[in-house]
Amino acid sequence: MASMHIVLEDTHAVWCSADIRSSLQYLVTLFSRKLFNDSLPPVVLKHQLYSLHNDKTSVDKQVVRSDCNKCSTWDSVQSHFIIITLMHSEALVFSFPRQNELRETGELLMFQLGFDSEAFALVFAEDYRAKVLQGEAGRGTLGTVEKFLTKLIPSCSDLSFNKEKMLKEFLFTDSEITQLVKSGVLTVRDAGSWWLSIPNSGKFIKYFIKGRKAVLGMVKKSKYGEILQTELEGRRTTSQVKFQMKYHIHDIIGAELVECIQTTSGTLLRYVDGNVN
């Protein structure tokens, strides 16, 4: 009986994992690369995934790293194996990866953007590496940045680093840390600790916040403060909105800045009062 439960849970897990990856790839296509002259890797926000998937907890589990030792729930530790019994009492045992695959294998990187403590940015690791090295080409700091990236990507999934970690674990010197800050890979967080960041992301954050405000304003100014999602997608964007409309719509739905109501004419987005934005 127990193995049957595990089978269902794990096949669901594999489906979910594939789904999250495909959702991320879809959201990446909505990101406008040309806007930043191709200097930024495609950035997706974690809460945009909530608008595509119903179960927020499972999205979190697959994106956020959870420490195996501290975990007390059975399904993320034990459901490692699928046992499929065939007709003539043969059994195939498959070993499937744990649900928290994406960040632990270093496929995905998560960043704290700074304008909201709950807004996390997700970037595929290969894209990040490619863009950072592209931006660093020809500069003196290239070597240090490369070293940092090789140390960072396969194993680490922290959002910030403190001095001890940089000096002892990663074996960087103080001058190298200064070079990393200059190149934009690290941003100052506190005395002696740094956030992991995307170089040249300041422009992205500025356009993003402006665009979000403009789209929310469009919803708010509509009659009764509500608008059909298809109608909003079709509206002409003002000069404030630099990204694609769909990118912003996924953002405001996922961050619950608008309420989603299913109607016979499609999804209706209603402005939620009490937003600080």
Next chain:
Amino acid sequence: MLSFLYARQSGLDDPVRLRRAESTRRVLSLELNHNRDVDRIHGNGINTLDIEVIDGRYMLSGGSDGVIVIYDLENNSKKPQYTCKAICTVGRSSRHVHKFSVETVQWYPHDTGMFVSSSFDKTMKVWDTETLKPAEEFQFDGNVYCHHMSPVARKHSLVAVGTKDPKVQLCDLKSGSRIHILQGHRGEILSVRWSPRYDHILATASTDSRVHIWDVRRASGSLFTLDQHNGDKSKTSSEAVNTAHNGRVNGLCFTADGLHLLTTGTDDRMRLWNSATGENTLVNYGKVVNESRKGLKFTVSRGCSPEFVFVPCGSSVAVYGLHSGELITMLRGHYNNVDCCEFHPDYQELYSGGKDCNILAWVPVLRQPDIEDEETNSKRVKQSETFF
């Protein structure tokens, strides 16, 4: 349903399974019923509700006008249409009534002869239900936001009190002393809750964004603080390290078995914690709108599988699945903000009170008779007629 009954009868299933399945089905079908009403006595908003544990018959309510009312929830009238009558009131005309709003009321956990109320007039009063006069009165220095008596304690009768003062005070009902103080918070205490599993474990929530878990038998500080990032200091800015929420923590609720603790905060989040280790289970409930400047009173269902959380959200009550984080439904019916809700475990009913001075009873929908049953009934009647 029939399959459950058959399985129980033949011994295939545990008797508990039928009860749990039926309770869950009833909770999922909660709605307002025009047959059930609660007497409207309060002239101002209702801040707190409490249903007694022994019979589940009497309900206490405390209002913003300082009035305390006791209702009889049992329907003895043999008619489906029933209004829960108010049996007695500590009204504005009483000499001992609280001067300002009553924030928390609680029945004495072992019988209904006594109840305790605390209020913004900086007092906590222990009332005798028979005479409706306070048997004991505790004075404090600041507004009393909340108090709680342990529902399982046999060895002690301590009441934990949360006030404007960062120190949590424990008042002993047996001796009347208040010397036991728990120090550790740096802001006003908005909510206190004893564990329903151990009689010495206490959880307190404060405006300094922290939740402390205490063992009252220990002389030194708290056992641990709840950390929303589970010790991962890299996730957040350095000021927000070791906090339970990114804002004020204003609601606490243990699950019925005491193994998990729910907290709500003004950062519009609700978190589920493992109460033994203090680990954040990272269940994501989404945005749980919370604008309350004082404590928020919410509740968890009992005897269902999966369990449900009922949280007042604005002018409706949101029902979430406890471990899945899914929003099941929003119970809409109040005209103004809902402040408190209380679950009746025996009948799977929910009572909610709010600023519109109404207490609404959410009753499970009765199963409609099938069309087949009606036809066979009428056929049987016809047959019996022809027989005669």
